[in-house]
Amino acid sequence: MASLLKELPSMTTILSVYASLSGLSMLIRTILNEMIPRGMRDYIATKFSDFFAAYFSSEFTFIIEDRWQAVENETFRAVEVYLPTKIGPSTKSLLLGTSDTNNITAPPKPGIPIDAKVIDVFQGMHFEWKLCEKEAKKYSYRQKRYFQLNCKKNYREHVMQSYLPHISKTAASILNKRETLNIYTYDNEDSMWESTVFKHPATFETLAMDPDLKKFITEDLDLFVQRKEYFRSVGRAWKRGYLLHGPPGTGKSTLVAAIANYLRFNIYDLQLQAVRNDSQLRTILTSTTNRSILLIEDIDCSTKYSRSRNQTRNPKEDGEEDDGDDDDQLDKKISFDPGVTLSGLLNFIDGLWSSCGDERIIIFTTNYKEKLDPALLRPGRMDVHIYMGHCTPAAFKKLASTYLGIKEHVLFKCVEDLIQSRVITPAEVAQHLMKCDNPQVALQSLIEFINMKETTEMMDNGAKKEDEEEVIKEEVVKCRTGSMKQDVKQSKILTTSIYLT
Numbered sequence: 001m002a003s004l005l006k007e008l009p010s011m012t013t014i015l016s017v018y019a020s021l022s023g024l025s026m027l028i029r030t031i032l033n034e035m036i037p038r039g040m041r042d043y044i045a046t047k048f049s050d051f052f053a054a055y056f057s058s059e060f061t062f063i064i065e066d067r068w069q070a071v072e073n074e075t076f077r078a079v080e081v082y083l084p085t086k087i088g089p090s091t092k093s094l095l096l097g098t099s100d101t102n103n104i105t106a107p108p109k110p111g112i113p114i115d116a117k118v119i120d121v122f123q124g125m126h127f128e129w130k131l132c133e134k135e136a137k138k139y140s141y142r143q144k145r146y147f148q149l150n151c152k153k154n155y156r157e158h159v160m161q162s163y164l165p166h167i168s169k170t171a172a173s174i175l176n177k178r179e180t181l182n183i184y185t186y187d188n189e190d191s192m193w194e195s196t197v198f199k200h201p202a203t204f205e206t207l208a209m210d211p212d213l214k215k216f217i218t219e220d221l222d223l224f225v226q227r228k229e230y231f232r233s234v235g236r237a238w239k240r241g242y243l244l245h246g247p248p249g250t251g252k253s254t255l256v257a258a259i260a261n262y263l264r265f266n267i268y269d270l271q272l273q274a275v276r277n278d279s280q281l282r283t284i285l286t287s288t289t290n291r292s293i294l295l296i297e298d299i300d301c302s303t304k305y306s307r308s309r310n311q312t313r314n315p316k317e318d319g320e321e322d323d324g325d326d327d328d329q330l331d332k333k334i335s336f337d338p339g340v341t342l343s344g345l346l347n348f349i350d351g352l353w354s355s356c357g358d359e360r361i362i363i364f365t366t367n368y369k370e371k372l373d374p375a376l377l378r379p380g381r382m383d384v385h386i387y388m389g390h391c392t393p394a395a396f397k398k399l400a401s402t403y404l405g406i407k408e409h410v411l412f413k414c415v416e417d418l419i420q421s422r423v424i425t426p427a428e429v430a431q432h433l434m435k436c437d438n439p440q441v442a443l444q445s446l447i448e449f450i451n452m453k454e455t456t457e458m459m460d461n462g463a464k465k466e467d468e469e470e471v472i473k474e475e476v477v478k479c480r481t482g483s484m485k486q487d488v489k490q491s492k493i494l495t496t497s498i499y500l501t
């Protein structure tokens with residue numbers, strides 16, 4: 001013991017070593033303060049403390065952002081669906097709301113507010129979730145949202161191997177069982193899709209359509225959803241494009257609703273005219289989710305190409321004099337507001353961007369298929385073209401069964417004969433059948449309407465003919481007096497035969 005005490009340094013030695021060390025550290029600190037600017041010193045200090053905190057901390061944080069490599073992050077979406085089921089006593093605030101306008105007394109649905117904490121326990125492990133929001137970057141269209149998952153560091157592997165797969169599975173089963181569908185519309189101001197509950201009652205059962213065509217569509221849809229592996233093996237994106245064309249009121253939108261209800265897919269209803277350019281279109285389309293329908297109605301007047309073509313062509317086609325102002329206006333408009341180009345759109349249908357997202361149905365509707373650019377109609381672009389035509393006797397019977405609940409009636413023969421020889425849309429038939437619960441009155445009203453429609457059309461045609469003849473007479477007079485302008489030669493009204501008279 002005495003020898004051990006002898007070997008220990010004396011108190012004076014310890015004090016002198018301490019004094020020299022503190023003197024040295026003060027000297028180093030002074031030199032560093034002199035040589036390294038304050039900003040850099042702070043930075044180094046923060047890095048050091050971060051490093052030590054991370055090294056010695058027993059906590060770990062996962063960040064799950066709403067976008068991943070330019071597309072919607074499916075993990076984020078799964079967490080968004082899963083977490084509201086885990087709201088418990090530890091959650092201090094809750095987002096509540098309903099967009100179901102059909103049932104305003106239904107209990108509101110819970111959501112996770114920004115910055116609220118949700119605790120989840122999985123297989124005895126404790127997880128703390130928080131939804132956060134980042135300020136949008138300059139010139140960026142949208143704010144970033146992300147989930148922060150805090151847990152013990154040694155849970156890391158469990159999170160990757162079992163917890164996150166469990167969340168994805170649970171979310172998928174919640175989504176599969178969802179009672180309500182959503183219809184989304186793009187809000188340009190907030191740069192995000194806004195949703196509302198979609199409760200359209202249309203089904204393939206209520207749709208007045210040729211039974212064979214109906215069967216073809218349902219079988220096509222069934223095959224599509226079952227063929228995930230097939231699409232992968234042939235190197236194609238798991239998408240299906242439908243072009244619905246036909247006159248107004250023939251059921252194109254109703255068919256879209258029936259498809260959504262049949263597949264239980266949400267609808268993204270995109271107004272292409274409101275999209276600023278191809279780059280925004282890309283952002284919008286990559287923020288749609290899988291198992292959904294992208295609907296673009298009236299595609300014939302949606303892209304820049306078709307808009308400019310129609311706008312420049314119409315004045316001349318209509319025989320109006322063109323003083324050049326309109327074209328100037330159009331050029332200016334296009335240069336400031338370029339809109340979506342056809343190639344930008346095609347890129348998403350079967351171009352490089354088509355592979356973003358799985359199990360998507362793309363539906364275009366148009367009243368004028370002949371106006372569409374051939375590029376859009378090229379085989380492979382829109383997989384199925386469906387013509388929605390005027391009302392047939394079979395379609396009428398279907399509508400009568402849906403609207404009046406009858407399969408036969410003495411007036412059926414009369415209506416069917418009229419329908420066969422006239423052009424009536426299913427919308428017109430439906431409008432009259434729903435006028436009254438009494439089949440006799442409703443059918444009578446339909447018969448009167450069809451007869452009246454024919455008389456009105458004949459009168460309209462007569463008046464139109466008279467107008468045209470009047471215009472022709474005026475043109476001939478102008479021509480004879482030599483006051484006619486050169487460009488009138490191109491006018492549709494002025495045919496060669498008129499010139500010769």
Ligand SMILES: Nc1ncnc2c1ncn2[C@@H]1O[C@H](COP(=O)(O)OP(=O)(O)OP(=O)(O)O)[C@@H](O)[C@H]1O
Pocket residue numbers: 206207208209246247248249250251252253254255367388426427428430
């Ligand atoms: N084939 C149909 N079967 C059942 N109902 C139909 C059918 N066609 C039209 N209707 C009825 O007519 C209404 C209008 O039809 P819808 O909006 O689907 O026509 P559309 O072809 O999409 O018209 P538009 O080209 O003007 O958008 C619907 O609410 C529906 O009730």
